[in-house]
Amino acid sequence: MLRGIVVLVVCLLSARVAHAQRGEDVDRKPVGTSGFDGFPGFFDTGTVDRGHFQADYLPIPGLRYGVTDEASLRLSALPLLAFSNSGYGLGLELRHRMWHDDRFNVVGTLAATYVNFGTLKTPGGDGKDDIQIDNYAITTAFAVVTADWRLSKKHVLALTALAGQVKLGGDQHVGVNGMARASTSQDASMVVVLATQTYFVRGVLGLQWGLGYAPYLHAGARGAGNTTDVDLAAVIESAGAVAIVPRLGIFVRTRRWLMGLSVTGIIPSIELSQTW
Amino acid sequence: MVKSLVIAAALAGCIDSSVPAPYRAEVLVRDEQHHYALTDVDLPDLTSMSPLADPMLRFSDHPNFDVDQLEDYDASTFDAKANYSPRIRDVGGVAVARDIESLLTLSAYNVFKGVFARAREVYGPIDQLLPDGGFQILVEPKFSSKLGSQELGTNAAYISGGQAFLLVQMSSLEQVPLGMNPSVLSHEFGHHVFQITFAVADGTCHVNSPDPGPTPPGRFAGTETIAGFNEGFADFTAFALQEEKHVLADSIPALDTGERTIDKRVPGYLDFTWNTKDRCNGSFYCIGTLWARSVFEMYLATGARTDDIAARSAFARTIAASVGGIPARLRQRGGWPASSEACNFTGIDDEATLAHAYVEDFIAGLPVTLQPSACTELRARFDFAPAGCP
Numbered sequence: 261m262l263r264g265i266v267v268l269v270v271c272l273l274s275a276r277v278a279h280a281q282r283g284e285d286v287d288r289k290p291v292g293t294s295g296f297d298g299f300p301g302f303f304d305t306g307t308v309d310r311g312h313f314q315a316d317y318l319p320i321p322g323l324r325y326g327v328t329d330e331a332s333l334r335l336s337a338l339p340l341l342a343f344s345n346s347g348y349g350l351g352l353e354l355r356h357r358m359w360h361d362d363r364f365n366v367v368g369t370l371a372a373t374y375v376n377f378g379t380l381k382t383p384g385g386d387g388k389d390d391i392q393i394d395n396y397a398i399t400t401a402f403a404v405v406t407a408d409w410r411l412s413k414k415h416v417l418a419l420t421a422l423a424g425q426v427k428l429g430g431d432q433h434v435g436v437n438g439m440a441r442a443s444t445s446q447d448a449s450m451v452v453v454l455a456t457q458t459y460f461v462r463g464v465l466g467l468q469w470g471l472g473y474a475p476y477l478h479a480g481a482r483g484a485g486n487t488t489d490v491d492l493a494a495v496i497e498s499a500g501a502v503a504i505v506p507r508l509g510i511f512v513r514t515r516r517w518l519m520g521l522s523v524t525g526i527i528p529s530i531e532l533s534q535t536w
Numbered sequence: 537m538v539k540s541l542v543i544a545a546a547l548a549g550c551i552d553s554s555v556p557a558p559y560r561a562e563v564l565v566r567d568e569q570h571h572y573a574l575t576d577v578d579l580p581d582l583t584s585m586s587p588l589a590d591p592m593l594r595f596s597d598h599p600n601f602d603v604d605q606l607e608d609y610d611a612s613t614f615d616a617k618a619n620y621s622p623r624i625r626d627v628g629g630v631a632v633a634r635d636i637e638s639l640l641t642l643s644a645y646n647v648f649k650g651v652f653a654r655a656r657e658v659y660g661p662i663d664q665l666l667p668d669g670g671f672q673i674l675v676e677p678k679f680s681s682k683l684g685s686q687e688l689g690t691n692a693a694y695i696s697g698g699q700a701f702l703l704v705q706m707s708s709l710e711q712v713p714l715g716m717n718p719s720v721l722s723h724e725f726g727h728h729v730f731q732i733t734f735a736v737a738d739g740t741c742h743v744n745s746p747d748p749g750p751t752p753p754g755r756f757a758g759t760e761t762i763a764g765f766n767e768g769f770a771d772f773t774a775f776a777l778q779e780e781k782h783v784l785a786d787s788i789p790a791l792d793t794g795e796r797t798i799d800k801r802v803p804g805y806l807d808f809t810w811n812t813k814d815r816c817n818g819s820f821y822c823i824g825t826l827w828a829r830s831v832f833e834m835y836l837a838t839g840a841r842t843d844d845i846a847a848r849s850a851f852a853r854t855i856a857a858s859v860g861g862i863p864a865r866l867r868q869r870g871g872w873p874a875s876s877e878a879c880n881f882t883g884i885d886d887e888a889t890l891a892h893a894y895v896e897d898f899i900a901g902l903p904v905t906l907q908p909s910a911c912t913e914l915r916a917r918f919d920f921a922p923a924g925c926p
Contacts, residue, residue, distance in 0.1 A: 440709050440790030478684075485689015485707035494683050 294408070294416045295460035295511065298535045299518040300324065300332065300355055303420045303454055303470075303507075305365035305408045307357055308332045308535065318532040322351070330357040339375040349375030351400075363411075369404040371424075380430070392438055396430035416458045423476075425449040432483070444483035451476035454524075456507060466511035472524065474503040555624065559585055561631040563643040564716055570786055572712055576630050577646055585631060588641065589618035592670040593648055595641060596620055599674055603681040608742055614672040614700035636706075641675055643716035644703055648673070651721050654777045655729075658849040659856065664732045672700040690788070692720050694727035696735060696757075696766075712786045719780035720787060726773025730766045733860035741879040750874040751867050758879060760820045761890045768824025769859060771798055772831050776852035779842050781832070793817065796825055798832045810891070810919040823891060827898075830913035831855060837909040858901030865897035866890075888920075896922045 296306035299314060308314045308326035314334075316322045321337035336351030343349075351373035359366040376397040384390050402424030409417045429445025456470030477492040493503045509522030511531070520531035555561075559582045565575040581590040588595040597620035606613065622638035624631040633639035652666055659665050679686050688704040692715045695702065701724055703715040714720045739753025756762050774780040781799040785792060794806035795816040808815040809826070816822035840847035866872075895918055899910045911925035 434709065435788075435790035436793055440788075442707065442709055483689075484709050485687075485691075485705040487687040487689070487705075488684065489686070490684035491682070498683060 294410050294413070295458065295463060295466045295513055296416075296518075299513065299533050300334075300367075301531070302369070302404060302422070303406060303456055304416075304418055304458075305357070305367040305406050307355065307367065312535060314533055314535045316531075316533045318530045322353075324353075324355075331355065334371075336373060339373055342375045342377055345378055347376045347378040349373070351375070358405075364407065364409055366405065366407045369402070369406075371400070371402045371404070373398070373400040375399075389433075389438060392433040393430040393444070394433070394441070397428070399425075399427045401425055413463065414460045416460075418456045418458070418470075420452075420454045420456070422452045422454070423450070429482070434484075442484040445481070447480045447482075449476070449478045449480070450474055454507065458509075460511075460513075464513060466509070466513065466520070468507070468509035468511065468522070470507040472505045472507060474505070477503055555585060555626045555629060555631045557582075557585075559631060560629060561624075561642045561646070562627075562633065562639075563646045564639065564713075565643075565646070566712075566718055566786070572786075579646065579649075581649060582645070584618070585624070586621035587618035588620050588622055588645060590670075592652065592666060593645060593673055594618035594670060595645070595673045595675055596677070598676050598678065600678045600680055600685075603679050606679075609695075610697055610740070611667070611669065611699045614674070614695065614698045615669065616672060620673075620675050637676070640706065640713050640716050641673075641703065643713075644673070644721065647716050647718050647721050648701075650718060651725050651777060654722070655725055657845070658776050658852050659729060660849070660853065662729070662732060662853075662856065664736075665729070667699050669699065672698075674700055674702045676705055677702055690714065692717075692724050694724040694731075696727060696731050697740060699728075709790060710787050711789055714787045717783075717787045719774045719778050719783045719785075722774040722777040722780065723770040723783045725777070726770030727766060729773055729856060730769045730859065733856050734762075734766070734769075734862060737860050738863040750870075750872040754879065755872065756863055756866055756890070759887075759890060761823060761887045762894065764820035764823030765827055765891075765894055766824065767821045768827035768831075769855075771796065771824065771828040772855065773852070775828075775832060775835075775842075776848050779848070781842075795822065798825065798828045800829070809917050810888070823887075826917040827895070827914070830910070830917050833913045834906060834909045837913075838906075854903060854906065858898055861901040862894060862897045865900060866893055869893055869897075891918065892920055892922070895920075896924065900924060 294304070294306070296304040298306065298308060300306040300308060307330070308324050310326045310329045312326045314324040316324070322334050323337065324332050324334035326332045332355045334353035334355070336353070339349030339351040353369060353371040355367060355369045357365060357367050374397065376395055378396070379392065379394050380396040381390050381392045402422060404420060404422045406418055406420040408419070411417065425447055427445055427447035429443070431441045432444045434440050434442045452472055452474045454470055454472035456468055458466055458468040460466045474493055478489060479492055480487070480489045496503045505525030507522065507524040509520055511518060511520035516534055516536060518531065518533045522529045522531065559579040560576055561579055562574055562576050564572050565577065566572050581592070582588070583590050594616070595618050596616055599616070620641065622631070622642050623634040624638060625634060631642065633642055655665060676687065688702065690707045690709050691704050693702040693704070706713045706715065735757045738755065738757045741752060741754030741758065771783055774783045775798065781802055782792070782797040784796055792804065794804040795808070795818055797805045799805070800807065806815065808822070813822045813826070816825065818825070835848070835851050838847070838851065840851070842848070895914050899907055899914065899922055902910055908926070911922060915921055915925060
């Protein structure tokens with residue numbers, strides 16, 4: 261009996277060594293499941309399986325493809341609409357699961373968008389010249405890292421750090437008969453940290469709440485050599501407040517669909533995604 | 537490897553040459569036809585190229601000012617030593633700028649020297665015309681506070697009471713950089729002349745002063761109406777010093793709507809009066825333009841040619857003397873509303889009241905030989921009958 265146990269232990273140990281010698285990652289453990297699996301969002305660690313697709317219909321349409329088990333690539337659909345107005349654009353998002361074990365995930369996301377709308381022209385009002393801006397473009401760039409702790413299949417705590425910038429601008433016609441051009445732009449730069457807690461009832465109904473804090477929140481405007489930079493976080497602080505925003509969300513998921521309503525600060529969002 | 541390091545260092549600006557004194561530099565120079573060209577010039581007064589300074593001008597390198605601490609500024613706020621060094625290379629003993637900013641700053645230095653020389657000729661013995669401590673030139677300054685920061689562009693400026701000039705970032709709108717345009721810098725110097733005449737007579741308000749009442753120091757200079765007359769005086773100074781009739785014409789013709797032109801004979805001149813000044817988009821500048829146009833026509837009415845520097849000088853001194861006496865006459869009028877807060881002098885709601893008073897007190901300070909034309913021109917543009925005029 262004792263000899264049998266010893267043989268069994270030796271066999272088990274040797275089997276594990278052999279497993280490692282085949283070059284596989286002995287640390288790889290199954291990723292703990294959560295309600296967002298298969299539906300990646302900005303504030304979670306969801307991923308798309310290799311060879312699968314996710315279509316986002318709301319709020320920002322796009323198509324994501326699982327390149328590997330750890331990485332996915334998303335093409336945003338909105339920038340493509342610029343081609344219909346003699347403009348052009350491209351929006352890409354690369355998401356990579358950087359580390360995980362059976363309870364913890366760390367996912368990094370790089371997202372960038374450039375959309376050139378061509379020429380925008382709006383009436384000047386009060387008999388003034390029309391406002392015309394050439395090469396009117398929006399540029400966004402974000403780097404996001406989200407770590408979550410999957411307490412159970414139903415219960416997830418997540419912490420997201422986001423840094424990025426949104427910039428609008430173009431070459432505005434100014435002066436008499438618009439004969440001069442002034443490069444003008446407005447931008448917002450931010451670093452945001454958001455902590456959320458999500459609970460999925462029966463894996464179908466997700467309830468999420470969280471708090472976000474923006475330690476760095478700047479708005480800038482540039483034009484004709486003038487540069488103005490406003491520290492919005494300091495402005496909020498000077499008003500006796502703190503740049504903390506709540507987030508509330510409710511989600512319903514099926515095997516193929518995720519639907520959600522959320523509010524981050526005062527910004528509402530409707531989310532609708534499909535995966536296959 | 538060494539070659540790469542040298543190239544990298546040169547690109548980084550680490551290998552700036554120095555040039556020996558007496559200094560010569562390649563700068564942008566305007567000729568009489570208002571053409572601008574790179575020209576080698578002597579800079580005999582320059583005592584230091586790095587940092588750029590002479591006894592009258594100290595150049596400050598991208599200084600950062602805390603706006604919260606500028607509320608009660610005076611000349612001592614801007615008394616820092618020079619620390620701006622143009623990036624140059626020595627080409628046969630001539631300082632040649634390595635970049636646009638250095639070229640413009642060296643050019644501005646040369647233009648300022650010309651403006652000062654002409655100001656001495658025109659205004660002569662006015663006290664503090666060129667202050668003992670000289671001026672600080674702020675090269676592309678940044679104004680910041682806890683809530684943000686601002687850098688200016690497409691402009692040049694004089695800091696009233698600060699004895700400092702600003703050279704800001706140029707932009708794509710400038711055909712000729714504003715900061716080295718002799719007419720523009722003469723306009724800015726005109727603000728200094730207004731400062732040492734009108735504003736000094738008006739007095740300086742300090743934010744910590746007690747309840748100011750109706751006519752405390754600085755009561756009038758802080759109003760938007762007087763700011764408009766200040767702009768007009770500066771445009772007139774550009775005429776007195778440079779025979780300039782439109783200070784922005786060389787630099788930003790694309791923005792020229794004709795509303796700043798002081799000579800109605802110039803093509804594109806936009807005519808307007810006090811009652812039709814909505815046609816002018818320059819807000820309070822438009823008030824000053826009405827005044828400057830009137831004074832220009834007064835000058836022509838003397839029969840003098842515009843290119844007669846002696847006549848312009850005598851006329852400019854007469855105008856400055858009258859302007860310097862206006863604050864005392866405004867005070868004598870009495871009846872001004874008290875402002876509710878120290879140095880917040882926006883309380884004269886009826887700008888016509890102050891404008892009319894300014895015009896009348898300006899006429900009152902003129903020699904009797906000039907008063908008839910002053911009455912005619914100012915009445916025509918300000919749409920009222922000044923007291924004391926026939």
